[in-house]
Amino acid sequence: MSSALGKDLVGLEPLSADQIRLILDTAEPFKEVSERPIKKVPALRGKTIVNLFFEASTRTRISFEFAEKRLSADTVNVAATGSSVSKGETLVDTARNLEAMRIDMVVIRHGASGAAQFLGERIRSNVINAGDGKHEHPTQGLLDMLTIRDTVGRIEGVKVCLVGDILHSRVARSNIWGLTKLGAEVAVCGPRTLLPRGIEALGVRVFGRIEEAIEWADVLNVLRLQLERMEKGFIPSLREYYRVFGVTAERLARAPRQLTIMHPGPMNRGVEIDSRVADGPHSVILEQVTNGVAVRMAVLYLLAGGRPELAVAAKGASESPGGGGGGGSE
Amino acid sequence: MAVEILELAQSPQDLVLVGIQRRGVELAERLARLIEQEEGVTVGRGAIDITLYRDDLELVGPKPVIGETRLPTDLSGAHVVIVDDVLYTGRTVRAALDELADFGRPRRISLCVLVDRGGRELPIQADVVGKAVKVPPGARVDVLIEELDGTDAVNLVEAHTSA
Numbered sequence: 021m022s023s024a025l026g027k028d029l030v031g032l033e034p035l036s037a038d039q040i041r042l043i044l045d046t047a048e049p050f051k052e053v054s055e056r057p058i059k060k061v062p063a064l065r066g067k068t069i070v071n072l073f074f075e076a077s078t079r080t081r082i083s084f085e086f087a088e089k090r091l092s093a094d095t096v097n098v099a100a101t102g103s104s105v106s107k108g109e110t111l112v113d114t115a116r117n118l119e120a121m122r123i124d125m126v127v128i129r130h131g132a133s134g135a136a137q138f139l140g141e142r143i144r145s146n147v148i149n150a151g152d153g154k155h156e157h158p159t160q161g162l163l164d165m166l167t168i169r170d171t172v173g174r175i176e177g178v179k180v181c182l183v184g185d186i187l188h189s190r191v192a193r194s195n196i197w198g199l200t201k202l203g204a205e206v207a208v209c210g211p212r213t214l215l216p217r218g219i220e221a222l223g224v225r226v227f228g229r230i231e232e233a234i235e236w237a238d239v240l241n242v243l244r245l246q247l248e249r250m251e252k253g254f255i256p257s258l259r260e261y262y263r264v265f266g267v268t269a270e271r272l273a274r275a276p277r278q279l280t281i282m283h284p285g286p287m288n289r290g291v292e293i294d295s296r297v298a299d300g301p302h303s304v305i306l307e308q309v310t311n312g313v314a315v316r317m318a319v320l321y322l323l324a325g326g327r328p329e330l331a332v333a334a335k336g337a338s339e340s341p342g343g344g345g346g347g348g349s350e
Numbered sequence: 351m352a353v354e355i356l357e358l359a360q361s362p363q364d365l366v367l368v369g370i371q372r373r374g375v376e377l378a379e380r381l382a383r384l385i386e387q388e389e390g391v392t393v394g395r396g397a398i399d400i401t402l403y404r405d406d407l408e409l410v411g412p413k414p415v416i417g418e419t420r421l422p423t424d425l426s427g428a429h430v431v432i433v434d435d436v437l438y439t440g441r442t443v444r445a446a447l448d449e450l451a452d453f454g455r456p457r458r459i460s461l462c463v464l465v466d467r468g469g470r471e472l473p474i475q476a477d478v479v480g481k482a483v484k485v486p487p488g489a490r491v492d493v494l495i496e497e498l499d500g501t502d503a504v505n506l507v508e509a510h511t512s513a
Contacts, residue, residue: 049399049416058452061402091402321402 025322028140028147031156032198040198044166046318047311053090054313064091064324069125070118073150074100074111077129079285079309080150080160084127087316093125111135115143125323128152133190146323151190159319160284161194163312165202167304168239170311171280176203181233183267184243184292185214187254191284192243196222209233210265213254230265234275241282242267245292258291268294272302280304351462352384354478358460359429366394366425366456370434370446371417376495377464378433394428396421403445425454431478435493437463440474465504467491 025039032040053061069088073081081097088095098118100106105114115126125146128136133153140147151157165175172178180199186192186208199206200223207225208215209232220226227233233240245261255261272279281293281303289295298305359365362385369378375397382393399417422428432446443461450459462478467485483506485491490507494500 046416049418052419053402056452057454060452062448063402063404 023323023325025319027323028136028149029158029319029323030137030140030147030149032158032161032194032201033156035198035201037201037203040162040165040201043162043315043318043322044169046322047162047166047314050090050314050317050321051311053317054086054310059090060092061090062092063321064088064093067091067093067124067324068122069093069095069127069320070123071095071097071127071150072114072118073098073129074105074135075129075131075151077150079312080129080157083309083312084148084150084159084316086313087320090313091317091320093320096123111139112142115139115145119143119145125320148319148323153190154188154193155190156194156197157190158194158198159312159316160191161198162319163308163315164191164195164241164282164284165198166311166315167282167308168199168204168280170307171304172238175199177205178239179205179207179237180239180241181207181209181227181237182241182243183209183230183233184265185245185254186210186219186243187214187216188246189243191241195241196224200224207233207236211255211261230267230271231274234267234271234279237279238277239280239282240267241284242293243284244286245288247288247291258288262291266290266292266294267297269296269300272297278302282308284308351464351478351480352381352388355381355431355460355462356385356388358431358477361429362389362393363391364427364429364457366396366422366428366430368396368398368421368430368432368446368450370432370442371397371399371419373493373495373498374432374434376497377435378431381431381433381462394422396430398446398449400442400445400449403449404441419449421450421453425450425456428454428456430456430459432459432461433463434461435464435495436491437461437466437474437476437479438469438491440470440472443474444472464493465491 024042053059071081071084085095123145127148127150128139129150130152133155135152136147136149149156149158168178169175182192182195196206207227208219209227209230279302281297283293283305287293287298289298297303356362367378367382369375378395382395385393398419401416430450432443434442460477463476464480466476466479466482469487492505492507494503496502
């Protein structure tokens with residue numbers, strides 16, 4: 021059983037440009053579903069989805085849960101604390117037990133890079149990566165791309181700079197893979213200690229100074245400084261980081277063009293981003309959150325459906341594909 | 351067909367013509383214009399895509415295309431006329447009825463199709479039919495619309511040539 025996306029969504033690296041475009045295009049009609057008086061369509065009725073979160077998450081977990089519920093799926097949330105995971109059960113055992121209860125999909129957030137792929141190779145259910153270690157966070161990358169397409173009107177040729185902690189960021193990696201596949205120009209900017217070595221090999225430009233990045237870019241995607249990792253001495257102090265790399269209103273005022281400001285959240289106001297910028301007229305940070313639900317609905321819908329062998333059989337059988345002209349809607 | 355819809359309607363100003371994506375939308379627009387010319391009233395229009403209400407998601411194919419759904423905010427009290435190009439199994443209409451129910455409670459819902467090809471799998475009948483033809487299962491009825499296909503035509507495609 022494979023959909024247009026395959027069995028699992030592990031990252032944007034393995035996807036083709038066409039597959040990414042398909043997800044973004046499918047997300048468009050789902051935006052409208054969330055604006056309806058009854059925010060629900062029956063597309064995934066009867067499907068059971070488990071949200072397996074081994075790391076803290078508010079936005080992503082709630083966003084997935086809304087997406088699932090608006091598609092009429094039945095959902096269960098499992099957090100690592102308070103489950104058998106805290107008693108030492110392995111990831112695969114947990115998932116196999118869930119599968120024994122006849123589930124259809126697993127959305128997984130895990131601290132170890134590669135956890136989603138590892139799981140996907142071992143269970144029959146569809147697996148969606150909701151962030152694995154420093155590897156990828158594909159639905160965040162997709163919602164960032166959808167937001168850029170909405171705001172700028174296209175992705176090809178748009179100059180996007182990721183600012184801040186690139187080293188620890190799975191969001192950065194998903195953005196780089198997805199955006200470069202669709203023809204955007206991508207750059208990263210941050211302190212040397214927070215840029216992975218050899219990042220140029222991914223086809224991105226590197227800026228050591230935020231002023232250069234602001235002069236070059238159309239879009240700034242400001243990443244969260246992962247404070248929980250800062251005791252390791254990657255930067256001298258938060259205050260110094262803000263002084264050198266903070267995205268401030270003063271710096272943006274000197275930009276040659278109007279920049280679109282994005283942030284995947286949660287924000288550290290006054291550390292990586294100035295409140296006046298975050299709440300300013302060119303911030304699309306809340307649009308990103310809105311688009312997150314639509315993109316996740318699209319991914320769930322595409323992974324759940326589309327079995328080509330059945331589609332071919334159906335075309336020959338009782339129903340014409342269009343009911344009317346080539347590819348209509350019977 | 352426009353005249354028949356008018357005969358069906360008690361008050362033309364309550365009419366909302368809702369086309370099913372894709373070709374039903376264009377047909378609904380044409381009918382709405384004809385009714386407006388005839389009666390001098392404004393007729394409501396809408397479009398629905400029933401892809402998400404199908405009972406056979408797994409048969410949709412690897413790349414489902416979902417069209418736009420746009421309806422007047424509240425359908426309560428309206429006389430909705432569902433417009434589609436071809437009526438076949440009735441499953442599309444069943445899905446459209448379900449979807450409309452999520453947008454309010456219309457006073458009445460009617461069904462208007464350009465071609466009724468028979469072969470129903472559900473107890474659904476059209477109120478207004480452009481032309482009824484008996485088409486064997488396996489064959490396809492393709493409706494071409496000038497706005498989308500460059501020409502107006504109805505083609506009968508035999509089973510062996512279908513893609």
